Amino acid sequence: MTYDLSLLGWTGSLAAELPADTLPARVSRVDRGAADVIAADGQHQVKYSARVRRASAEDPVALPCVGDWAALRLLDEGRYELDAILPRHTSFVRGGVSRTSRGGLSNDGQGQVLAANVDVVFVAEPSMHATDFADLARIERLVALAWESGGTPVVLITKSDLFENGLDELLADVRTAAPGVDVHAVSSLLGDGVELVRSYLEGSRTAVVLGPSGAGKSTLVNALAGGEVMETQLVRAGDGRGRHTTVHRELIPLPGGGLVIDTPGIRRVGLFGMTDGVDLVFSDIDDLAKACRFGDCGHDEEPGCAVLAAVESGELPERRLLSWRKLQREAAWMATRTDARLRKEQQNKWKIIHKEMRRSGRNRP
Ligand SMILES: Nc1nc2c(ncn2[C@@H]2O[C@H](COP(=O)(O)OP(=O)(O)OP(=O)(O)O)[C@@H](O)[C@H]2O)c(=O)[nH]1
Numbered sequence: 111m112t113y114d115l116s117l118l119g120w121t122g123s124l125a126a127e128l129p130a131d132t133l134p135a136r137v138s139r140v141d142r143g144a145a146d147v148i149a150a151d152g153q154h155q156v157k158y159s160a161r162v163r164r165a166s167a168e169d170p171v172a173l174p175c176v177g178d179w180a181a182l183r184l185l186d187e188g189r190y191e192l193d194a195i196l197p198r199h200t201s202f203v204r205g206g207v208s209r210t211s212r213g214g215l216s217n218d219g220q221g222q223v224l225a226a227n228v229d230v231v232f233v234a235e236p237s238m239h240a241t242d243f244a245d246l247a248r249i250e251r252l253v254a255l256a257w258e259s260g261g262t263p264v265v266l267i268t269k270s271d272l273f274e275n276g277l278d279e280l281l282a283d284v285r286t287a288a289p290g291v292d293v294h295a296v297s298s299l300l301g302d303g304v305e306l307v308r309s310y311l312e313g314s315r316t317a318v319v320l321g322p323s324g325a326g327k328s329t330l331v332n333a334l335a336g337g338e339v340m341e342t343q344l345v346r347a348g349d350g351r352g353r354h355t356t357v358h359r360e361l362i363p364l365p366g367g368g369l370v371i372d373t374p375g376i377r378r379v380g381l382f383g384m385t386d387g388v389d390l391v392f393s394d395i396d397d398l399a400k401a402c403r404f405g406d407c408g409h410d411e412e413p414g415c416a417v418l419a420a421v422e423s424g425e426l427p428e429r430r431l432l433s434w435r436k437l438q439r440e441a442a443w444m445a446t447r448t449d450a451r452l453r454k455e456q457q458n459k460w461k462i463i464h465k466e467m468r469r470s471g472r473n474r475p
């Protein structure tokens with residue numbers, strides 16, 4: 111009995127990264143010190159090698175997570191060990207630690223990777239809440255987070271059946287909030303747009319669905335799964351002997367191809383580590399800012415600010431600028447909270463300011 115790993119997203123470029131004498135497997139779930147993985151010869155629960163444990167004690171980012179591709183080594187006693195994780199091409203990181211920053215982290219779970227190798231990030235926002243329409247600010251925030259992960263965001267305006275008139279106008283508004291991002295209306299209830307969503311998963315791509323509670327994320331995943339009990343998908347393909355049917359509950363293979371990662375961490379994903387992401391989602395403001403008189407213009411009350419001028423002329427909705435300011439502040443706050451390097455920089459800045467104050471005698475009563 112074998113699994114076709116290409117259906118799980120295995121590619122030639124990943125194969126080139128595989129260490130000698132190891133077998134590839136995809137992590138479907140992690141537990142303390144162990145992971146559920148799917149290899150060509152079936153599903154296994156594997157412990158971490160000393161090397162992986164050492165690396166992750168030093169930097170929690172090195173801990174295996176759902177979506178990772180792992181290298182398994184066969185031990186003398188006949189069981190596998192998770193010996194290494196292959197380089198991630200995308201990652202959702204909790205704690206605002208940039209993908210390039212390593213070390214200097216507190217060991218309190220900050221900097222933990224929530225999901226790896228996610229190709230497509232669906233941002234689900236209901237066309238209508240109880241009393242309100244789609245929340246553009248939340249879309250901006252989640253799209254920024256999606257960019258930050260390295261995946262490709264796609265905005266889904268869900269429950270489109272609740273909308274009788276004005277859906278096109280709403281979609282147009284959403285497009286201004288997410289420049290360069292595909293935006294689609296979906297109704298899982300009616301099946302509208304579901305095939306379009308599925309087309310993003312062609313080539314065995316991996317997706318996550320982000321969005322507020324009640325956005326219809328589970329309903330959409332179920333619609334994609336065609337009403338099948340998702341956990342049993344791969345098990346049925348095998349001989350089923352001695353396998354847990356719950357193994358796949360965090361990495362869900364869809365019958366039409368492609369995978370969805372759904373974990374509690376991804377469900378709670380908030381505003382983690384996004385600075386590059388904010389710049390990308392506000393590329394229109396970035397473009398306008400090139401014409402500001404000052405290179406470091408804060409678009410606040412600086413003279414010669416092209417962004418403020420665009421708001422004045424109506425070219426840029428004021429809501430966009432307010433949203434940008436809010437996300438900038440939050441992203442900066444997140445970064446200082448978690449990125450040790452930045453924190454040190456901030457401390458140095460304050461040291462210099464305090465020194466200046468002492469010198470000028472300004473802190474005397
Ligand atoms: N009218 C309509 N209702 C929908 C649609 N999709 C989902 N719903 C309903 O919206 C409610 C919430 O859907 P869920 O799929 O549970 O939402 P969720 O985003 O997974 O929510 P959490 O699990 O809380 O994160 C349910 O009552 C669904 O039946 C849709 O396309 N149209």
Ligand SMILES: [Zn+2]
Nearest residue numbers: 402407409415
């Ligand atoms: Zn400006």
